[in-house]
Each structure stands twice: as C-alpha cells, then as structure tokens.
Amino acid sequence: MHDTKVQVKDYKADLVVIGGGSGGLSAAAGAAMFGLNVVLYEQAEMGGDCLNYGCVPSKALLSAAKAAQSAREAAKYGIGVSAPVTDWAAVKAHVRHAIDTIAPVDSQERFEGLGVTVIREHARFADPDTVVSANTRTRARRIVVATGSTAFIPPIEGLKTVPYVTNETLFSMPDFPEHLVILGGGPIGLEMAQAFTRLGARTTVIEMGLALGKSDPAHAAIAIGALRDEGVTVLEGHKAVRVSSENGGIRVHTEHDGAEVPVDGSHLLVAVGRRTMLDGLDLEAGKVEFDRKGIVVGDTLRSRSNRRVWALGDSAGREQFTHVAGWHASVFARRAFFKQRTKADSLPIPAVTYTSPEVAQVALTEAEAREKFGDSVETSSFPFHENDRAIAEGKTLGEAKLVIRKGKLLGASIVGEGAGDILQIISLAMSNGLKVQDLTNFISPYPTRAEVVKRAASAHFTEALFSKSAKRLVGLLQRIP
C-alpha cells in the first residue's frame, strides 16, 4: 500500500503576502529588500489584474486605437494616408507584447531572486497567524491580504443566459466585435468604448447615472462629448434591467424615463464596477473582519480584529488603482517596519481616465470642496485653447481647474491631451504642502501643455496683481532711483 497523504511543507515567515498583484508584490519586494523572510502566495498569474487584465492591456489597446485615429486625422495636418484597417490578431499581439515585456518585473523568478518564497497556490487562513495552501502551511508574524478584485456581475435578469465578456476575456476575444455594447459608463466602459470605436467597431455605452460620475461633471461632459463626436453612443440615465439573445446577438433592455429602451449589439462587455476578491480566504478562521467592500481596515490599513493582518490595494475597500495599491504597500512598510504613523489618506490620491482627452483628478472636485467648505471655495481655470503647444498640435480641447481655499490647494481637475501627466505637478505640490502661489513661482518650459498649471495658478492672482493699489505701489516705487 502506498501512502497517498500529501506531505505539507511548513514555513515560518516574518511576512506572508496573499496575492501577487500590484499591492502584494510591492509589499513583498520591500520586505525582502529589508532582509525579512517573506512567503508570497499567488493562485493565478503573477502581476495580478493590472498587468494581465487591467491597466497594461487596456492602455496597450488604447495606443493601437490612437494609431488608427491618428491616421484618420492625418489629413488635418496635410498628410495623406489611407483609411486605417484593424487586424485584430495583430492588435492582440501588440497587447500581448506589452504584457510580456513588463512581466519579468513581476515574475516568480525575480521575486525568488529577491529571496521571497513564492507559492503558486490558493491561500486561506487556518487560524489567526497561519496561512495554508494545498501543499504548504506558513506561520507568520504579519499577514498582508492583497487579493484584489474581480468584475462585478450584476444580478440582471437574463445576463447568465447570454455570452458576455469582462476585463478578463475582452483582450483575448477571438472575433473583433461588430457592435460592442458596454454595461457601465465608468473608466473601464469609456476607455474601452473609445478604443473599440477607433479600431472600427460600433459601440454603445449603457450608464444608469452620469458617465464618469466620479469626475468633475463639466470635465466629464467635455470628454464624453469628444467620444460622441468620434461615434461612441453614450446612453446616460439608462438602467440595464434585462438581457436577452436576439437574432444571433444580444439585446439589453434598459429603463429610461419610465420607458423601456432596447439596445442591440453583437457583443456585450460587463463593466459595472468591481467585487472585492475574498473568495475562499476563510477570513473567519483568521478572525479577520470583512464587509461588502473588503477587509475592514481604517486608514492604517490594519485589521482591528486581527492585528497581524493588513489589507492593501483593492481588497482594502478603498480607491481601486494600481498607484493606490503601491502607496498602500508603502504605508504598510512605513508603519510595520519603521513604526512611522503614515496613514492611507495622508497624501492626496490622483485618478486618471485614459480616454482622449484624458480626465484627471487629484483630491477634491469643486463640488466635493463646496459641499465641505461652502462658499469659501474658489476655482481658477485655464483653457487648453490658449496654450500654444495645444494650438500647434491642433488639440485644444480641455482645461485645467484648481480648487482653492484661502490660498491652499484643495484639489484639481484637468481634461485634455496628456492631462494625467500634467496633473503630476499639482499632486507633487499638494503632497508637499505647497500653495497656489508656489505654482506660479517656477519656470515652466515653453511650449509645453503643462504650462496650463502655472497659468491657472497665475489667473488666481491676476485681479489682485493688477489692482488699483498695486498700480499705485508700482507708481510710488518708480520714484526710487
């Protein structure tokens, strides 16, 4: 008789990380580089959502779409080219190449090289300080849960009976869609709507509220207007209530102003938000409190019910961005290893939707600031159509808006080409306690789009600078030889 019992391998670790995505990998790398003994569990692809099914493939697809759009717009610059033709297999190969080029940085080999023990198995809690998988058992001083999120599939009647794609299957669809219907007008919905439209598909976005509802409404409207001009159908105030198969395609039945409006298409993308991935973690065994949003943690990211446990990234139930997951890993390292008091909300959080034009936001929108501080909030804006670089490049849509209170920056919104890159100056300023005036006190190279930031800041002082009293002062100073 053979003994068929699997030999479970026992480990002891300073840190166990569950999830090898943006948050988990940053935490594991940091801890290993500080000489700690780290065990990392990843049940699927190293790199998580961002590398494999999120940021990287979506931005790679958008870049292919941008190439097609540039060909369409070439005549405007006096260049003759023929109409773009999409080779879907080649576009997918471009997306794959982007993933494959970045993958080594997130790979098992790299992490093993850093000294991390990488276990490619599903992990779960066995008790408050032990994590187990099919073949291992690890006791740990600290446990990081960075298990991310997955596409939320809403309980819409009929949805289970029709074929649909999510961010996990969209980039490998065998056929290019003739008409892609997209449920959800958030960043995923709009980025993908523009990408597929530019690549030659018809697209319809179904959004029950306002599309890009978390952005500055005026700036969201500018971006949505641009998408509509390119041919994206954006249906706002349309709630998807039922889905059915129709003539070999799909039909989404929507409710709009009390009436039923059917939307037909060949393919369906579901992008109505994310569900935190806590499946099979056995959090009860670990005495880790959780709710619908994720692991219950405050802005220290540490579980109150089990002090060994920290949650980073999407599973922390806060903002869901790769840069936030990375920041969470930094907060964890500062608090756990250096005993600093850094909190998850101690720096302003930026967010960018990578449509053309991009919609970028840091900290409070004007509406959020007014709700908090009332009439003491001021704004100062500068339009892209007065920026020389934007004019030279023929891309003048957009503006930068600073949200200000008593000379302090409360937030900023930018819509326009390259908005996400331009926003960084404001993020840096806000993170380091700089004021609006500081944004006027540097030399911005000409001609750059980022000059809009200095111009928006300067506009805030124009009235005071050229006031009667200022003129009088300059007059008086002229008497001094």
Ligand SMILES: Cc1cc2nc3c(=O)[nH]c(=O)nc-3n(C[C@H](O)[C@H](O)[C@H](O)COP(=O)(O)OP(=O)(O)OC[C@H]3O[C@@H](n4cnc5c(N)ncnc54)[C@H](O)[C@@H]3O)c2cc1C
């Ligand atoms: C289409 C799309 C586009 C996006 N674009 C952007 C963008 O442009 N910019 C941006 O900042 N953000 C973007 N995001 C969001 C970003 O991808 C996420 O916020 C980020 O990946 C979160 O990182 P994470 O570490 O929390 O989770 P993930 O990266 O998802 O990693 C979690 C990992 O945990 C593993 N795991 C789960 N449970 C277990 C378990 N029990 N045992 C072992 N392993 C487990 C999973 O397999 C996964 O690999 C996008 C998301 C999508 C879907």
Ligand SMILES: NC(=O)c1ccc[n+]([C@@H]2O[C@H](COP(=O)([O-])OP(=O)(O)OC[C@H]3O[C@@H](n4cnc5c(N)ncnc54)[C@H](O)[C@@H]3O)[C@@H](O)[C@H]2O)c1
């Ligand atoms: N550029 C980026 O940084 C980027 C890109 C993509 C995704 N992400 C991250 O992923 C998250 C998820 O993105 P998302 O776009 O899936 O979600 P989202 O929550 O931002 O948007 C989903 C939209 O779907 C709508 N909706 C929900 N149910 C509906 C129904 N039955 N009918 C019609 N509309 C409905 C909601 O009103 C909402 O506007 C984002 O919040 C962001 O954190 C970031």
